[in-house]
Amino acid sequence: xxxxxxxxxxxxxxxxxxxxxxxxxxxxxxxxxxxxxxxxxxxxxxxxxxxxxxxxxxxxxxxxxxxxxxxxxxxxxxxxxxxxxxxxxxxxxxxxxxxxxxxxxxxxxxxxxxxxxxxxxxxxxxxxxxxxxxxxxxxxxxxxxxxxxxxxxxxxxxxxxxxxxxxxxxxxxxxxxxxxxxxxxxxxxxxxxxxxxxxxxxxxxxxxxxxxxxxxxxxxxxxxxxxxxxxxxxxxxxxxxxxxxxxxxxxxxxxxxxxxxxxxxxxxxxxxxxxxxxxxxxxxxxxxxxxxxxxxxxxxxxxxxxxxxxxxxxxxxxxxxxxxxxxxxxxxxxxxxxxxxxxxxxxxxxxxxxxxxxxxxxxxxxxxxxxxxxxxxxxxxxxxxxxxxxxxxxxxxxxxxxxxxxxxxxxxxxxxxxxxxxxxxxxxxxxxxxxxxxxxxxxxxxxxxxxxxxxxxxxxxx
Numbered sequence: 001x002x003x004x005x006x007x008x009x010x011x012x013x014x015x016x017x018x019x020x021x022x023x024x025x026x027x028x029x030x031x032x033x034x035x036x037x038x039x040x041x042x043x044x045x046x047x048x049x050x051x052x053x054x055x056x057x058x059x060x061x062x063x064x065x066x067x068x069x070x071x072x073x074x075x076x077x078x079x080x081x082x083x084x085x086x087x088x089x090x091x092x093x094x095x096x097x098x099x100x101x102x103x104x105x106x107x108x109x110x111x112x113x114x115x116x117x118x119x120x121x122x123x124x125x126x127x128x129x130x131x132x133x134x135x136x137x138x139x140x141x142x143x144x145x146x147x148x149x150x151x152x153x154x155x156x157x158x159x160x161x162x163x164x165x166x167x168x169x170x171x172x173x174x175x176x177x178x179x180x181x182x183x184x185x186x187x188x189x190x191x192x193x194x195x196x197x198x199x200x201x202x203x204x205x206x207x208x209x210x211x212x213x214x215x216x217x218x219x220x221x222x223x224x225x226x227x228x229x230x231x232x233x234x235x236x237x238x239x240x241x242x243x244x245x246x247x248x249x250x251x252x253x254x255x256x257x258x259x260x261x262x263x264x265x266x267x268x269x270x271x272x273x274x275x276x277x278x279x280x281x282x283x284x285x286x287x288x289x290x291x292x293x294x295x296x297x298x299x300x301x302x303x304x305x306x307x308x309x310x311x312x313x314x315x316x317x318x319x320x321x322x323x324x325x326x327x328x329x330x331x332x333x334x335x336x337x338x339x340x341x342x343x344x345x346x347x348x349x350x351x352x353x354x355x356x357x358x359x360x361x362x363x364x365x366x367x368x369x370x371x372x373x374x375x376x377x378x379x380x381x382x383x384x385x386x387x388x389x390x391x392x393x394x395x396x397x398x399x400x401x402x403x404x405x406x407x408x409x410x411x412x413x414x415x416x417x418x419x420x421x422x423x424x425x426x427x428x429x430x431x432x433x434x435x436x437x438x439x440x441x442x443x444x445x446x447x448x449x450x451x452x453x454x455x456x457x458x459x460x461x462x
Contacts, residue, residue, distance in 0.1 A: 012301075012313075012320050019300055022162040024293030026153070029169040031286050033176055033205075037198040038282050040180045042348045044194065046275040049348060051124075051131035051195050053278025057263050058118050059139055061256035062111050066100050066147040068249025070154035071299075072241045075386055077158030077224070078300050082307020093155045093217065094230035095237050097148070104147035111140035122260055123267035128274075131195040138199035145206035152213030157300055159223045168212050172205040179204060247388040251379075251395040258399035262421060265407060269418045275354045277421070279347050280361035284425075287332055287366075291373035294325050295380030302384025311446055318381040318440065325373030333369035336362055361422045368426035371433035378436040387445050394439070398432035 034056070041048040073096035080088040115136040124132045153165040179201035186192025193200060217226045259281075266277045298321045305314040336343070344358035375398070379391035403424045410420025439445075 019162050020293050020297035022166040023296050024290050026166040026169045027289040027293050029173045032173050036180050038347050040184050046351050047128050048195050049278055050271045050274040051128040054124050055132045055136045057259035062107050064253035064256055065249045067252050069100050069245035070150045071248040072245035074154040074158040075303050078303030079307035081159045082304035090225050091230050093224045094226040097151050097226055098231035100147050100151050104144040108140050108143040112137050123264050134196045135199050138196050142203035142206040145210035148210035149213050155224050161223050168209050172209045176201055176205045244388050247392040251392040254396045258404050261404050272354050273418050276357035279344055279358040283362050291325050291376035294321050295376040298377050298380030299384040302381055321377040325377045326370040329373035330370030333366035337366040364422040365425045368429040371429040374433040375436045378440050385445050394436050398428050402431050403428035
């Protein structure tokens with residue numbers, strides 16, 4: 001079997017897990033950045049955790065545009081990989097790196113300048129405003145580094161080289177584990193910076209990971225070689241990337257914007273509820289990692305299968321991924337349901353009310369995690385077939401038509417109070433999973449893919 005085609009042939013289960021488990025591990029390790037921050041900041045108190053929690057959705061919103069474009073790189077690279085075209089793989093990678101680099105500089109500048117009004121917009125109280133602004137401003141310096149590593153990860157995933165990014169993330173997370181307490185509390189001659197120290201530690205490790213990723217891409221020994229000569233923008237290609245990337249960016253930005261509005265609902269109940277929500281959101285971000293990993297692996301395998309002209313194989317991958325995600329995430333949800341209180345106490349050990357509220361949030365969400373997995377892997381199918389609009393519309397429907405309105409009504413119009421926000425999560429997960437599964441079974445994505453595949457690949461070669 002040709003190395004170039006190894007994921008377009010052979011066992012579906014083996015190929016899926018070969019790609020998925022390093023992606024899942026890398027995503028878990030990346031999520032560990034926030035979890036490590038939350039752990040150490042929890043030693044400063046609930047206000048420190050709330051300061052970071054309230055800025056996290058805005059940070060995610062700023063990252064969305066670059067994340068969407070890097071997904072476009074994954075999709076395009078995977079299809080040219082399936083078509084055995086290394087020249088177009090390298091060209092696509094070079095264009096993606098340069099475009100995202102330019103965007104990251106712009107977003108870093110805007111993030112720093114707009115930090116204060118953004119934190120006021122989401123309702124940061126006077127007790128956490130200064131820390132949340134400082135944390136966001138420092139984090140803005142790391143946007144360029146973070147985006148460059150995102151690009152590296154996405155391009156490697158497109159060709160199925162998923163182990164190398166995982167090793168780099170592992171190294172930087174271990175370093176962050178050491179740097180966090182040093183910059184938060186101080187050590188020796190190093191001054192402690194409190195909440196801002198967590199952001200400083202992350203920026204340092206992000207810079208190292210970006211440098212490693214770009215070195216590997218320029219060196220060209222791992223399946224992709226980027227060149228400065230290929231980074232002159234070709235607007236026909238830029239247009240293609242934006243056609244794929246903008247819907248993916250809108251999907252993620254709509255998710256981040258909905259998270260921001262949810263935080264605005266939560267802030268009206270005080271710092272303790274904000275802290276409880278922040279811990280629950282961190283747990284959710286960790287739990288969603290396996291489904292995101294399966295979704296990205298599905299995108300890669302579906303893209304390579306389509307590039308090789310194997311549409312039926314792409315559908316089999318979608319069926320298998322859906323089953324694995326549903327049963328696997330349901331099992332994880334059951335475990336978290338049982339240990340919700342212990343998990344919450346791990347992050348904020350000295351605040352009984354936060355522990356109680358955070359544990360209840362986790363329990364209410366946990367039994368719907370399998371449904372969340374179904375939505376994510378089916379989004380992976382749609383993305384791999386270049387139908388990123390479908391993923392965008394399903395996510396917007398789930399978050400804006402269902403989750404936020406339900407959260408608002410239940411929390412303000414019923415006796416559930418802030419717990420109504422908790423219940424909006426499983427309700428929206430159920431409805432989104434049903435919509436995605438129904439649309440997947442209609443088969444329109446297959447018809448659209450078959451109709452456009454040859455024209456799309458051939459136009460890329462011109």
